[in-house]
Amino acid sequence: MKTFRYPFYLILIILVGVIPATTLGAQETEEPPPDPNVTVEPELFETLEFRLVGPYRGGRSTAGTGVPGHPFTFYMGTTGGGVWKTDDAGESWHNISDKFFKAGSIGAIAVAPSDINVIYVGTGSNAPRGNVSPGIGIYRSTDAGKSWKHVGLNEAGQIGRIRIHPTNPDIAYAAALGHIFGPNEERGVFRTLDGGISWEKVLFVSEKTGAVDLAMDVNNPRVLYAGMWTAERKPWTLTSGREEGGLYKTVDGGDNWEKLEGGLPDGEVGKIGVAVSPVNSDRVWVLIEAEKGGVYRSDDAGKSWELINENRKLRQRAWYYSRIYGDPVDENTVYALNTSFYKSVDAGKTFTPIRVLHGDCHDLWINPQNPEILLQTNDGGAHVSLNGGKSWSTLNNQPTSEIYRLAVDNQFPYRIYGSQQDNSTISVPSRNPQGGLTPYEHWRNVGGCESGHIAVDPRDPDIIYAGCYGGAITRTNLKTQQSQNVLVYPQLQLGQAPKTLKYRFQWNAPIRLSPHNPDVLYHTSQIVHRSSDEGHSWEDISPDLTRNDQERQIHAGGPITLDNTGVEVYGTIFAFEESPHEAGVLWAGSDDGLIHISRDGGKNWKNITPEAMPESGTVNMIDLSPFEPGRALVAVQRYRFDDFKPYIFKTENYGKTWSLLTDGQNGIPENHFTRVVREDSQRKGLLYAGTEFGLYVSFDDGAHWQKLQLNLPVTPITDLAVHQGNLVVATQGRSFWILDDLNVLHGVSRLSDSGKHLFQPVATY
Numbered sequence: 001m002k003t004f005r006y007p008f009y010l011i012l013i014i015l016v017g018v019i020p021a022t023t024l025g026a027q028e029t030e031e032p033p034p035d036p037n038v039t040v041e042p043e044l045f046e047t048l049e050f051r052l053v054g055p056y057r058g059g060r061s062t063a064g065t066g067v068p069g070h071p072f073t074f075y076m077g078t079t080g081g082g083v084w085k086t087d088d089a090g091e092s093w094h095n096i097s098d099k100f101f102k103a104g105s106i107g108a109i110a111v112a113p114s115d116i117n118v119i120y121v122g123t124g125s126n127a128p129r130g131n132v133s134p135g136i137g138i139y140r141s142t143d144a145g146k147s148w149k150h151v152g153l154n155e156a157g158q159i160g161r162i163r164i165h166p167t168n169p170d171i172a173y174a175a176a177l178g179h180i181f182g183p184n185e186e187r188g189v190f191r192t193l194d195g196g197i198s199w200e201k202v203l204f205v206s207e208k209t210g211a212v213d214l215a216m217d218v219n220n221p222r223v224l225y226a227g228m229w230t231a232e233r234k235p236w237t238l239t240s241g242r243e244e245g246g247l248y249k250t251v252d253g254g255d256n257w258e259k260l261e262g263g264l265p266d267g268e269v270g271k272i273g274v275a276v277s278p279v280n281s282d283r284v285w286v287l288i289e290a291e292k293g294g295v296y297r298s299d300d301a302g303k304s305w306e307l308i309n310e311n312r313k314l315r316q317r318a319w320y321y322s323r324i325y326g327d328p329v330d331e332n333t334v335y336a337l338n339t340s341f342y343k344s345v346d347a348g349k350t351f352t353p354i355r356v357l358h359g360d361c362h363d364l365w366i367n368p369q370n371p372e373i374l375l376q377t378n379d380g381g382a383h384v385s386l387n388g389g390k391s392w393s394t395l396n397n398q399p400t401s402e403i404y405r406l407a408v409d410n411q412f413p414y415r416i417y418g419s420q421q422d423n424s425t426i427s428v429p430s431r432n433p434q435g436g437l438t439p440y441e442h443w444r445n446v447g448g449c450e451s452g453h454i455a456v457d458p459r460d461p462d463i464i465y466a467g468c469y470g471g472a473i474t475r476t477n478l479k480t481q482q483s484q485n486v487l488v489y490p491q492l493q494l495g496q497a498p499k500t501l502k503y504r505f506q507w508n509a510p511i512r513l514s515p516h517n518p519d520v521l522y523h524t525s526q527i528v529h530r531s532s533d534e535g536h537s538w539e540d541i542s543p544d545l546t547r548n549d550q551e552r553q554i555h556a557g558g559p560i561t562l563d564n565t566g567v568e569v570y571g572t573i574f575a576f577e578e579s580p581h582e583a584g585v586l587w588a589g590s591d592d593g594l595i596h597i598s599r600d601g602g603k604n605w606k607n608i609t610p611e612a613m614p615e616s617g618t619v620n621m622i623d624l625s626p627f628e629p630g631r632a633l634v635a636v637q638r639y640r641f642d643d644f645k646p647y648i649f650k651t652e653n654y655g656k657t658w659s660l661l662t663d664g665q666n667g668i669p670e671n672h673f674t675r676v677v678r679e680d681s682q683r684k685g686l687l688y689a690g691t692e693f694g695l696y697v698s699f700d701d702g703a704h705w706q707k708l709q710l711n712l713p714v715t716p717i718t719d720l721a722v723h724q725g726n727l728v729v730a731t732q733g734r735s736f737w738i739l740d741d742l743n744v745l746h747g748v749s750r751l752s753d754s755g756k757h758l759f760q761p762v763a764t765y
Helices: 008-016 743-748
Strands: 050-054 061-067 070-078 083-086 106-111 119-123 138-141 159-164 172-176 188-192 200-203 209-216 224-234 237-240 246-250 269-276 284-290 294-298 306-309 323-326 334-337 341-344 352-354 361-366 374-378 381-385 415-419 425-429 454-456 463-468 472-477 482-485 511-513 521-524 528-531 573-578 586-590 595-598 618-624 632-638 643-651 674-679 687-691 694-698 717-723 726-731 736-739
Touching (some): 061 381, 106 172, 119 172, 224 284, 334 361, 586 618, 674 717, 687 717
Antiparallel strands (some): 050 736, 061 070, 119 138, 172 209, 334 341, 361 374, 463 472, 586 595, 618 632, 674 687, 687 694
């Protein structure tokens, strides 16, 4: 395929010598060299646009702040959708990080008290649940978010808090937890004295322990407290706590630090939230995960401490929450965040809940001039209260949903389905009959819950199977509003070590209907399960198709707090498909690095794992070609081992041989790990790849890749579907999007050597 880089008439002029070729493009700044992986010039399809279809239902937000003196202005950071701003107290939000940020996961936001035009944002969510996305450092704005500049700390991982000097916007401190999936050196407390031009690591404990929270004494900004936390995730567990963790203090702006004791827990210490009363600098609170954890208070600036509250409601899932905040006008009022939002008026001895619109609370900002004005962020987004929490702005105006997987039906216009993390399943129409985005009344809950896959009966879109926490499946009839459980086996895996379970169902366990007989339903644990009667009875049709490493089937969490919700169930079949060409040809991929195939309906299975498969790589997606029976594409990710390389494999012969389509040099960068790959249904060799940091296309069957970002925001791409001439996109933080007309991509990929192609117009309705 030829690549055309200059207009044809200009090439003719050069050839006849009217303009010397050496003067072509001569400018003051030299243009970057052409990308050798660009096989089709982006200018040929740059006018295409993705269309947001919603839902406008908020996703998880773990960072937020307001602006003193501007009671209706707030910022929120989402865990996959970037930074958002409201100027009307949450009535509407607009994104301000698109086109600037190269990652969507946000962990901290701070506005300079002395110059509200200066904003610092730390990437990488500080609440590291199982689908957490990595950060890429810090951004700074000097025009209230109109533009941004990346200012370093590229490898700081998850940045949980930023504090800015009250009178100098160029002095700031960042709490960097570091890489959440492995040890690294760029973690701890960092300080800049020049607005982010340079950063100094002023507190470092070890390559496994980072900073998760920072509190500054607003009356004396030389005094800071830092919560140091050892936290690491693996696919099967979360480590939270180590003896070297704890609370540290500086009185000289960060030059020197002291680890505080005086009654604080010793031994293994987990996550710590810390707050200094703005009214009384001697009063400090910490909410701490430890064997004897809870709320500790000091009334002598950290010299001595008293355990004043050890209620479990403030400490459940301590690694996920553990935030505490002092009221700006009353030294006896303090707030704490956990699954609910709590307030104390007796300096922390007792707490009562404040009603919020969504549980699982992560951050809080209290207006220092009027504590009735609050911004509170949670697993449903961010909302504002102007009356101390009596009422809140809506969460249904933020298109920041985190979607796990994608399904479509055969209606026209079709509907899109997915499970939204921290919420429920949801279905939205691909096009609103009234035009524009689909309003709330068009949203549908289709059974199941926040996790898992969805399968829609191709004969009747009112019949839907949806997963929940791995092992459960519901069969829902939307027409009759009836729903029933059709699970394989009646077991409650919450709180259980996976090795004790009969069937290991992952939080995100595949559910599939046979393309040849939709009465046949598949579900996978470590075994492939099949039902021939819509889930009323089941049979096992495979052996264990995983490595079955029981050392990785332990209780998740520890050493302080266990946490078994299904997210960390490991040694499971993570991807499954039946061939659209041949009934009974089944493909299965595990989360610990194996691929198997059966060509006789599950009677016999063969290990067809590629030789180049990375150790324990998760087979995240299998895409079976619509063109050839033995042709398949596989997306593998290994980021949960701190390996961010992209892995896409292709076979043409049922897995006898494989080729790796990504080497980090042929278009997809070496740190853009892949979640999904799909082949176009009309054009063989036209491939789409969804990565952690954007969307890519290959026009030559994976030999080269180039960006297909267009106006799509930078956000993790979790799934793709080529359907009715559209490319449907599911994201982890920006809801659903559609690229309406793939006909253009089909056409530009068929350009002849002459550069001419007559496009076939698509049907118009």
